[in-house]
Amino acid sequence: xxxxxxxxxxxxxxxxxxxxxxxxxxxxxxSVYWYQQSxxxxxxxxxxxxxxxxxxxxxxxERFSAQQFPDLHSELNLSSLELGDSALYFCASSVSWSNQPxxxxxxxxxxIL
Amino acid sequence: xxxxxxxxxxxILQEGAxxxxxxxxxxxxxxxxxxxxxxxxxxxxxxxIPSGTKxxxxxxxxxxxxxxxxxxxxxxxxxxxxxxxxxxxRDSGAGSYQLTFGKGTxxxxxx
Numbered sequence: 001x002x003x004x005x006x007x008x009x010x011x012x013x014x015x016x017x018x019x020x021x022x023x024x025x026x027x028x029x030x031s032v033y034w035y036q037q038s039x040x041x042x043x044x045x046x047x048x049x050x051x052x053x054x055x056x057x058x059x060x061x062e063r064f065s066a067q068q069f070p071d072l073h074s075e076l077n078l079s080s081l082e083l084g085d086s087a088l089y090f091c092a093s094s095v096s097w098s099n100q101p102x103x104x105x106x107x108x109x110x111x112i113l
Numbered sequence: 114x115x116x117x118x119x120x121x122x123x124x125i126l127q128e129g130a131x132x133x134x135x136x137x138x139x140x141x142x143x144x145x146x147x148x149x150x151x152x153x154x155x156x157x158x159x160x161x162i163p164s165g166t167k168x169x170x171x172x173x174x175x176x177x178x179x180x181x182x183x184x185x186x187x188x189x190x191x192x193x194x195x196x197x198x199x200x201x202x203r204d205s206g207a208g209s210y211q212l213t214f215g216k217g218t219x220x221x222x223x224x
Contacts, residue, residue, distance in 0.1 A: 002158065033211055043199065045211040056211055088154055094210065099144050099203075101161035102212060107154055 003027065004105035006091050012111045018079040021108045025072055025093030031055070032074040033094075033102060034066060038087040049074055050096070078110070086112045115139045115204045119215035126190050126222050134185040134218045136200035144203035145176050146212065147185050151196045159185070159198075190222045 003026035011019055025032050034046040036059075045058035049068035060066075063081075068074045078085060088109050092102040116139040126132055138145070147159040160167050160174040162183065167174055171190075176183040187194055197219050201212040 031210065035212075042216055043201075043214040045213070048211055058211060090156060092212075099163065101144075101146055101158060102210075103158055104148070104156040107156065109154065 002103040002105060004091060004093050004103050006089075006105035006108050008108060009106065010109045010111070012113060013081060014113050015081055015083060017081050018077065019081065019110065021076040021078070021089055021091075021110075023074045023076070023091030023093075023105060025074070025091075026103055028095065029093035029103070030072065030096050031094045032068055032072070033092040034060075034074070034076050035090040035092065035104075036087050037090065037107075038084075043090075046076070081112050083112050086110055115142050115202065115213050117142065117200060117202055117213050117215040119198075119200055119218050121218060122216065123219045124221070126220065128190060128192060128222055128224050130190050130222075131186070131188045132190060132220070134187070134198055134220075136183040136185070136215055138181050138183070138200075138202050140181060141204055141206045142181070142202035142213075143178065143205045144210070144212070145178075145183050146201050147174055147183070148199045148201065149194075149196050150199065150217070156199075187220075190220075192222045192224055195220055195222045 005024040030051045046060040048056040066076045088107045092104045162176045197217040201214040
């Protein structure tokens with residue numbers, strides 16, 4: 001158990017819809033990262049938050065957004081969903097700025113029908 | 114951007130055999146980690162190994178940062194070792210800490 005909790009584990013929805021993925025980091029971790037794993041693109045970084053503020057952006061679509069709340073949990077919002085958004089979405093957390101490992105949750109498997 | 118390359122892409126082993134997986138990375142990569150993704154999709158942290166050698170049971174890893182490679186050793190493989198092994202590193206020149214992943218080595222251990 002990594003200590004990172006992601007909900008829901010599975011999500012099935014239709015094109016054009018909007019979903020919210022939730023992540024609770026390990027106790028004491030201030031940084032949260034979101035990654036997407038798709039069959040054609042592999043594991044790719046989407047966005048990072050540190051202590052409530054956006055810290056870095058990767059290959060995140062404009063239809064996607066995220067935030068980190070004062071209790072440090074994070075949500076990833078995906079809107080106007082397309083078939084190609086079907087993927088496994090991972091959340092990871094780490095302590096802070098120091099060189100520390102990232103710990104990954106079990107992921108949310110999103111299927112767009 | 115930084116480069117993280119893994120070899121071999123696929124590996125089939127008889128149960129009980131040993132194996133070595135390799136990860137080559139570009140000059141500015143640090144914070145190297147090894148992960149195992151099991152058949153259920155879970156990404157399990159195996160090692161955080163910026164340099165040196167670590168061991169955990171039948172698994173061990175070595176990173177030689179000056180030569181830009183890392184090795185993951187699996188001894189006496191078991192069917193539960195099957196899955197995809199990823200290495201990932203951070204760009205030490207960037208201002209953030211996101212990981213860049215290799216494409217993985219798919220390991221199949223057969224009884």
